[in-house]
Amino acid sequence: MDTLETLRTLSPLPGPVDLAERYAPPERGRHLRANMVAGLDGAAQRAGLSGGLGNAADRFLFSLLRGLADVVIVGAGTVRAEGYGPVRPVEGWGGLREGRSAVPPLAVISRTLDLDFDAPVFTEAVEPTIVLAPAGAPAERLRAARERAEVITAGEATLDFAAALAALEARGHRRMLCEGGPSVLAGFVAAGLLDELCLTLSPLLLAGAATRILNGPPLPVPEELSLAHALQDEDFLFLRYTRTR
Numbered sequence: 001m002d003t004l005e006t007l008r009t010l011s012p013l014p015g016p017v018d019l020a021e022r023y024a025p026p027e028r029g030r031h032l033r034a035n036m037v038a039g040l041d042g043a044a045q046r047a048g049l050s051g052g053l054g055n056a057a058d059r060f061l062f063s064l065l066r067g068l069a070d071v072v073i074v075g076a077g078t079v080r081a082e083g084y085g086p087v088r089p090v091e092g093w094g095g096l097r098e099g100r101s102a103v104p105p106l107a108v109i110s111r112t113l114d115l116d117f118d119a120p121v122f123t124e125a126v127e128p129t130i131v132l133a134p135a136g137a138p139a140e141r142l143r144a145a146r147e148r149a150e151v152i153t154a155g156e157a158t159l160d161f162a163a164a165l166a167a168l169e170a171r172g173h174r175r176m177l178c179e180g181g182p183s184v185l186a187g188f189v190a191a192g193l194l195d196e197l198c199l200t201l202s203p204l205l206l207a208g209a210a211t212r213i214l215n216g217p218p219l220p221v222p223e224e225l226s227l228a229h230a231l232q233d234e235d236f237l238f239l240r241y242t243r244t245r
């Protein structure tokens with residue numbers, strides 16, 4: 001009773017890890033990756049934001065995953081809560097973006113289009129920000145969005161997540177990174193569209209009313225992922241899970 005064949009210690013391999021290689025998206029086909037951080041008790045926010053959960057390595061990875069992406073998808077709730085700016089070029093990206101635009105554009109998901117179209121996220125974007133909205137979004141807000149962004153409509157009352165991804169792919173954005181938040185991520189998972197989850201596990205216990213990294217109705221069939229790798233930095237774990245089927 002003192003051993004279990006399937007249980008083993010995760011021994012870190014000595015030496016540095018080539019992160020660009022470890023996190024390289026597949027060479028072909030559409031790929032949707034989410035990058036999220038959570039505390040040990042599952043909290044996806046600290047004082048209403050995600051920033052207080054990570055460490056320097058988490059911020060490094062956040063930037064690297066942007067560098068590897070063709071488009072960065074984010075929910076309007078996160079844009080509003082975190083005062084999201086546009087993606088800015090990072091010197092350390094080096095050759096990561098060879099043959100591609102200097103930065104991946106941001107694609108913001110919204111139903112109400114209750115967004116500040118005069119904010120830097122729209123006015124200072126190196127690559128024009130994209131808005132993903134249902135066709136039934138308020139007409140006046142759609143008009144305002146079109147003045148500042150490329151608007152893609154998919155679905156009627158709510159965004160059709162699959163059609164939105166297909167439209168992004170048709171524009172050449174094959175490697176997609178979703179930075180949440182929890183409502184949008186739940187939508188992608190419910191639609192069966194998530195290929196990979198990069199989860200930073202932060203060594204904090206927070207309790208309170210924070211949501212988990214997915215905030216949506218229960219999934220009739222839980223999505224089961226495979227562990228691709230686990231990295232450690234300080235007391236943080238960087239887990240990469242991929243779709244099994």
Ligand SMILES: NC(=O)c1ccc[n+]([C@@H]2O[C@H](COP(=O)([O-])OP(=O)(O)OC[C@H]3O[C@@H](n4cnc5c(N)ncnc54)[C@H](OP(=O)(O)O)[C@@H]3O)[C@@H](O)[C@H]2O)c1
Pocket residue numbers: 035036037038043044045048049050051074075076077078079081082109110111112113114133134157158159160179180181182183184185187213215
């Ligand atoms: N731990 C992490 O890694 C992490 C990552 C990101 C964010 N966060 C935190 O999570 C919180 C925000 O999360 P959230 O869940 O409230 O926001 P969210 O997922 O970023 O955005 C939710 C919004 O997206 C739009 N939306 C969602 N589903 C839609 C659909 N089917 N059709 C059309 N639009 C749709 C709606 O925008 P409209 O209301 O504009 O219609 C909705 O209010 C913040 O506290 C943020 O700091 C944590």
